[in-house]
Amino acid sequence: MSTPAAHSAELRLVVLGRTGEGKRSAVSSILGLDDSPQDADVTQECSKHRGEAAGRRVAVVSSPAWFGSGCDPEERRRLVSSFVSLSSPGPHVFLLCVPVNQPADGAADALDALTKLFGAPAVSANAVVLFTHTEELEEDEQLEGYLATWRKDLLQLVERCGGRYHTLEARGGEAEEGKAVEALLEKVERVARPCGCPLYQQAEARVRERQAEMVRRRRGGDQAGDVTEEEMEAVREEAERSVGDLEVDVESIFPPSAPPQAPSFLWALWEKLTGWTRWLPRVLRREALLGALVGLFVGGPYGGMMGATVGSVATEVVRRRTQKAK
Template sequence: MGYKLSGKSSAGNTILGREEFDLKRSAQCVRRHGEVADRHITVIEAPGWWINEPVAFSPELLKQEIVLSVSLCPPGPHAVLLIIPVETRFKDYLRKALQGHQDLLGERVWSHTIVLFTHGDSLLDTSIEQHIESEGQDLQRLLDKCGNRYHVLNNQNRSDHTQIEELLEKIEETVAQNNGCHFEIDRKILQRINNKRRAKERMQQERATLTGNSPQPPQNALHTSEYFG
């Protein structure tokens, strides 16, 4: 999860150790698999929002895709990685945008969230702890929301497998803190999205009937059937 150009695709490629995610922006969720450090890993990239865009201004389709992303690995992901580039000057509007979009998944998501700082090479000789302290209270408030869980990733140094192994260990620690449970979104949230999509499909079919055109397959029809049968 993260805003556009935050390094989500690059982070996914670094985790899997190969080019699996297209760096071009996508309006839909993307799911990829791989074997990493003797583990079978599923990585899902949710579409991003503009950095200064409050959740209230985000397109409805984007918000639906964010919610449905957690259903692409049933029964749910073990961790949600919230992507933040290290060089980003963290301000209150950014914190509110990040929290607002993350909150679409419900309050429980924060106990499964790890902040993943990308572009770790930008730190140079500065430690991540020094960087967090220098950014002030807005970044710390976000970290407090997810139990002060964070990790740094250098996408320019994919040969360093240690950084991925450490990330996987932190994910396993997060799972242990949640009593071995994955994150499962409230079914009521998913049902609301399902109802909205079905209503939109009906409107499209009615509009097509009135104009005498054959109804087009609804956008993301595959998603709807996959998630809800």
């Protein structure tokens, strides 16, 4: 399906992530907006913002976490229909916000959901991992090194997205943040082809139908040729928001799951371990966490002794390496 001329030069981005994973900050950074709470992170509704970024026309759609297992089927259908209609005729990229200080399970679920809805190319050709919460890294530590050394699970997400990842949390002030946004949009342009699939074709057909109806009502039955480009764009935005639910078979794509349970045992332990290590100096955090994890997986009194030993040895290695470097 062809793209309307008014939107052919516009980059369309869909930002996905759970509450607290940096989605709101990402939208604000891209479009230079105030970090306002009136966003999908808080309202649990899909939102769309248009503007200019690095000399380009950009439309950014932000969506709540409809991909979670605890989402009600009707709510999931409504949210999917909303963000698909707002990003029709198809986004150039899906930006998946992934905190560097959390396990990769939730982000992997999001990629699985995108694959089920739009097909494998939506992930391999149109998705970018957008790392957030990078302030957790040490001052002299680069994201690339951190991922390669400590977070192979996050690298697996990147591999699923065609090797594409980025962060907008540049160190160095507004100038560096502007460069980070420009670099992101360059990556988006390299993707080039908008995500297209039957669901987006259905959405675009409905949007155009609603758009034509609205124009006819406004012009009292006259043809759309009398409408200016600005008016057509405003009517299209209204049409995108009034499409209603699309024909998304959420029951088969997302089969019913067990009722939401308390956080898993391992996840709860991960939260505790990362929590109590925060008060330690940064250089000791990983070594302490490493020892604790060894004790956790070995188990029993021997696990505790082995974990303590591993943590102590790792800390001593870092201490000596630091002294040697001075």
